[in-house]
Amino acid sequence: MSIIQIIVMIVAGIIAFVAMNKQKSGAAWGQPVAIICAIVAIVAALWSMVSNLSGSGAKKAQDREVEFQKIQTRKLGQYLAQNHAGAKAIIINDPFNDGTRPNPMLEGLKDGLGSAITVVAEVAPPVPKIENAEGPEGEMMAPMETWYTAKAMDDILKGANADYDMVITCIGLPAGGLLRLKGKKVAIAGGSVYEYGAAIQGKVIVAAVTYKPDAVYDDKPVPSNMEEAFNKRYLLVTPENLAEVAGKYAELFEKK
Numbered sequence: 001m002s003i004i005q006i007i008v009m010i011v012a013g014i015i016a017f018v019a020m021n022k023q024k025s026g027a028a029w030g031q032p033v034a035i036i037c038a039i040v041a042i043v044a045a046l047w048s049m050v051s052n053l054s055g056s057g058a059k060k061a062q063d064r065e066v067e068f069q070k071i072q073t074r075k076l077g078q079y080l081a082q083n084h085a086g087a088k089a090i091i092i093n094d095p096f097n098d099g100t101r102p103n104p105m106l107e108g109l110k111d112g113l114g115s116a117i118t119v120v121a122e123v124a125p126p127v128p129k130i131e132n133a134e135g136p137e138g139e140m141m142a143p144m145e146t147w148y149t150a151k152a153m154d155d156i157l158k159g160a161n162a163d164y165d166m167v168i169t170c171i172g173l174p175a176g177g178l179l180r181l182k183g184k185k186v187a188i189a190g191g192s193v194y195e196y197g198a199a200i201q202g203k204v205i206v207a208a209v210t211y212k213p214d215a216v217y218d219d220k221p222v223p224s225n226m227e228e229a230f231n232k233r234y235l236l237v238t239p240e241n242l243a244e245v246a247g248k249y250a251e252l253f254e255k256k
Helices: 003-024 030-052 055-083 104-113 150-159 177-181 197-201 226-233 242-248
Strands: 088-092 118-123 166-169 185-188 205-211 234-237
Touching (some): 055 104, 055 205, 055 226, 088 104, 088 150, 118 150, 226 234, 234 242
Parallel strands (some): 088 118, 088 166, 166 185
Antiparallel strands (some): 205 234
């Protein structure tokens, strides 16, 4: 494990610990920050596992993670195709994927949607230019939440110049973003659902995929059964199963 990986895991763990304590003392932001940091720590651990392998072992681990990403969004796509056939959707993509490398989340989503949902446009927020990035005093990119704002989301959706009634986001929603999507169906292809319980219940968000708090991460092959593979790591939260999911994983949702 490299020093960078160790630092990432330690920092994520410390922030998660502080956030949970803040949440217990009444800070609304504590729970979602703790969940995000837990995800970061998991990713760092997986990164370490992959980097410590070599040859065919590393390739198998990489292929396994790619397949899980596809399954994550394929399940969502299938649900939308079955329950919202005929919708015209705009997909909000990962802004860091310029199309020169594989995009398993997008691939899985389109596979699941099939021909039942018409994808009228694919958009992504513009990534800010990093000045002096290669110099000795190169700047770190600002956190995504500082530049992927509700206005930025609104701008890219308007810029698509397309007739649509559904937004499927692969990068979550910016703060206040849901208010900009009134009258549209919204689907979230991964991330926290902490503040969206009411929106899911009200069918503003028609479906959301999130990580299971008791997800299993191991080096076993991806189960051949898609449902089994999906259930190993993810939850599909919908208006129909919200009460059941919240009853089993209350920590996923903001308490009001």
